[in-house]
Amino acid sequence: MIAWIGTVIDAVYVVAVIAFILGLKAMSSPETARRGIAYAGAAMFAAVVATFFSPGITNFALIALGVIVGGGIGWYWARVVKMTAMPQMVAVFNGMGGGAAAAIAAVELLSSLSNVANAGLSLAGAVIGSISIAGSVIAFLKLQGWMRQRPIVYPARQPINLSVLAIGVGFGIYAVFRVDTVYLLPFFVLLLTYGVLLTLPIGGADMPVVISLFNALTGIAVALDGFALVNGPLGDAGYAMVIAGVLVGAAGSLLTLLMARAMNRSIANVVFGAYGATEETGVTMVGTMKPIEADDAAVLMAYANQVVIAPGYGMAVAQAQQKVKELADLLESKGVAVKFAIHPVAGRMPGHMNVLLAEAGINYDKLFDRDEINPEFATTDVVLVIGANDVVNPAAHRAGSPLQGMPILDVENAKNVIVIKRGQGKGFAGIENDLFYKENCRMLYGDAQQVVGKLVQALKKS
Amino acid sequence: MAADIWTALFIAILAAFTGYEIIGRVPVLLHTPLMSGSNFIHGIVLVGAIVALGIATTPLEQAIGFVAVVMGAMNVTGGYVVTERILAMFDRSKKKGGPP
Numbered sequence: 001m002i003a004w005i006g007t008v009i010d011a012v013y014v015v016a017v018i019a020f021i022l023g024l025k026a027m028s029s030p031e032t033a034r035r036g037i038a039y040a041g042a043a044m045f046a047a048v049v050a051t052f053f054s055p056g057i058t059n060f061a062l063i064a065l066g067v068i069v070g071g072g073i074g075w076y077w078a079r080v081v082k083m084t085a086m087p088q089m090v091a092v093f094n095g096m097g098g099g100a101a102a103a104i105a106a107v108e109l110l111s112s113l114s115n116v117a118n119a120g121l122s123l124a125g126a127v128i129g130s131i132s133i134a135g136s137v138i139a140f141l142k143l144q145g146w147m148r149q150r151p152i153v154y155p156a157r158q159p160i161n162l163s164v165l166a167i168g169v170g171f172g173i174y175a176v177f178r179v180d181t182v183y184l185l186p187f188f189v190l191l192l193t194y195g196v197l198l199t200l201p202i203g204g205a206d207m208p209v210v211i212s213l214f215n216a217l218t219g220i221a222v223a224l225d226g227f228a229l230v231n232g233p234l235g236d237a238g239y240a241m242v243i244a245g246v247l248v249g250a251a252g253s254l255l256t257l258l259m260a261r262a263m264n265r266s267i268a269n270v271v272f273g274a275y276g277a278t279e280e281t282g283v284t285m286v287g288t289m290k291p292i293e294a295d296d297a298a299v300l301m302a303y304a305n306q307v308v309i310a311p312g313y314g315m316a317v318a319q320a321q322q323k324v325k326e327l328a329d330l331l332e333s334k335g336v337a338v339k340f341a342i343h344p345v346a347g348r349m350p351g352h353m354n355v356l357l358a359e360a361g362i363n364y365d366k367l368f369d370r371d372e373i374n375p376e377f378a379t380t381d382v383v384l385v386i387g388a389n390d391v392v393n394p395a396a397h398r399a400g401s402p403l404q405g406m407p408i409l410d411v412e413n414a415k416n417v418i419v420i421k422r423g424q425g426k427g428f429a430g431i432e433n434d435l436f437y438k439e440n441c442r443m444l445y446g447d448a449q450q451v452v453g454k455l456v457q458a459l460k461k462s
Numbered sequence: 463m464a465a466d467i468w469t470a471l472f473i474a475i476l477a478a479f480t481g482y483e484i485i486g487r488v489p490v491l492l493h494t495p496l497m498s499g500s501n502f503i504h505g506i507v508l509v510g511a512i513v514a515l516g517i518a519t520t521p522l523e524q525a526i527g528f529v530a531v532v533m534g535a536m537n538v539t540g541g542y543v544v545t546e547r548i549l550a551m552f553d554r555s556k557k558k559g560g561p562p
Contacts, residue, residue: 020503021480027499028488034549037499041542044505048538051509057516059524066515066528067508070535078543083551086544090498093540096533100507103530107514107523117467215501222507223474231466234513242470243477244506250481251500255493344490351493358551369490 005055012050013240019043020244024251030364047240056233070096083359084319087207087349088143091136094215098132101125101221106188108228110181118228119176125224127169127191132217134195139202139210143348149204151274157201158272165194201274205313205390207348209259209270216252219245255350262344262370264396264405285437289424292442294451297384297418298458304381304416306337308373310409311353312346314387314422318448324386325360327452330459340366341373341383341409343391370409377413385411385419385435387448393433402431417441420451495548502541508534 019039026036052063074093081089105126113119141147154160168190175183202210226241260267269275301307309328315321328338340362346353354367368376377383385392388409395401396408411417412435419436421443435441444451488496511534515527 020506021484024481024496024499024503025484027492027496028485030489030491030552033492033495033499034546034553037495037502037542037545037549040499040503041546044502044508044538044542047506047509048512051512051516054513054516057512059515059518059527062524062528063512063515063531066511066531067535070532071539073532074536074538074540075543078540078547083547086494086548089540089544090494090501093537093544094501094504096540097501097504097507097537100511100530100534100537103526103533104507104510104514106526107518107530110520110523110526111518121467212497215497215504218507219500219504222504222510225507225510227467227470227474229510229513230470232513233517235466237509237513238466239470239473241506241510242474244503246474246477247481247484248500248504250478251485251496254482254485255488255497258493342490344493349494350497351490351495354491355494355548355551358548364491364552367491 005053009050009054010236012046013236016043016047017240017243020247024247051234051237054234054237083355084316085144086355087211087347087352088140090349091139091143091211091214094211094218095133095136095140098129098136098214098218098221101218101225102129102133102188104225105129105228106184108225109175109184113176113181114179116176118231121224121228123172123176125221125228126172126188128217128224129221130188130191131195131198132214132221134192135199135210136214138196138199139207139214142204143207151203151276152200153274157274161194161197164190164197168194198271202271203276204348205345206270206275208345208350208352209256209267211349212252212256212259213267213271216249216256219248219252221245223249259345259350262407264407285432285434287437287439289436289443290441292418292444294444294454295458297442297444298455298462300416300418301331301336301382301384301455302334302459302462304336306339306380307331307382307384308339308341308377308380308411308414309384309386310341310343310388310392310411311357311386312388312391313348314420314448316347316352316356316387318387320386320448320452321356321360323449323452323456324357325362326456327459328362330456334459338366339368339373339376341370341411342367343370343388343409346388346391370407374410377410380414382416382418383411383414385417386452387420389421389433390431392435393431395431395434398434411435412438412440415440418444420444420446420448422447491552495545495552498541498545498548502538502545505534505538505541508538510534
């Protein structure tokens, strides 16, 4: 009887793992992506149910309660949250995974501290899981606006952070060495502290890299927990965790690398560099920033052959995407070709702009990656930059600039550039934007939603 | 060291290559759903949490195991719903065609 159940449960795990792989694979194309998440969802459900009914499982009521409470909160929260809050939602749910991984490791350590191999794996899972949850929570607070987005720095940051990490890990190793669980408390406290300290100096514009990195880390923490579970009483669940965790760890690492590369920086520079903490000084700009009125800008666009819209975080903050859609529709009705130029790190998470524009109902055929759209700027009449700054800053081509080498959207090559911006301040990186001083550039000051609304009104009149 | 851990290591290596291969050429358009979808997949941590709580004996282990299950379940449902909501927006079959 027991053996029969065991076989069924193993079979469920095997099928689940296959579905995870196929599901992730399907997510590489918009046509099949939705099917992919459905596969993965069904697989997850089956794996959870199978585990629940595994022989040897006790505490049924507590498990059921936990699943209902946690699942209910997650489901409800993810349903009601606005699309503009997606980056912090991804951060939160990722953090929960990291926290769960750390907690599983804690239970493992409490129950089998004397098994050195297992304890070592669990310690590693606990380290990474703790960093992931603490870091994700800070990322959430920053993205939600409950904590300032600029890097928070303090003196001797690196030595302090490194010491916290080293002492924390030291406590963990000592706990295993002495087979005494009392040292696990300072271990977890210090590791969680390290996660916080690691994330505080990372600024908002670097969030696409960081969110993706924490996602990969959680995957690795889950895999490490799986390693520790494989020679336990329900080892086959461990194999499923190893495969799914490593799959996410690998895919997430690759995405993190892509994001860092899109800024021509290393992951280490993003994580430890406190980028944007200091403003660039000593650079004097030639020329002046020239303002334009919404009516004039509307006329300029209405008579263009092609308008390219380059959105950034400012569009997300102002929630201007619906107005942008209206603007694009109006221009198209006047025979103007409208395209969108998407920089990979525009916004606060990988693919942020695509999600917002899709929410507004803009067809993804009109969205173009940096490499696709860059050659087109020379033949574009008007580029409308909405709340983007560093990703369109030609300082990236200037030697000695902190942005030097970052691949940007070369909007300066267009005949006219109109920049919608809240004020005259510098971009997130604290660097003067050479673009704003160019002869072909005009500044349209104001909140993105209001300004685009004015453009729409002006276009309707003309 | 247990032989099972070595087996798991072999599996992990293969899974790592699979992960790299699978998402090698994902368009920027799908970066968010990819991230959020893989976020959902590491929700498999819930399975581990159920095992941890399922074999927990002391009250402290049970308490921590319970926290693990709650967080794992949040990861699973939240990750799924977020991914599904984003992909629904990219779904063309549901759109009625743009305005004239």
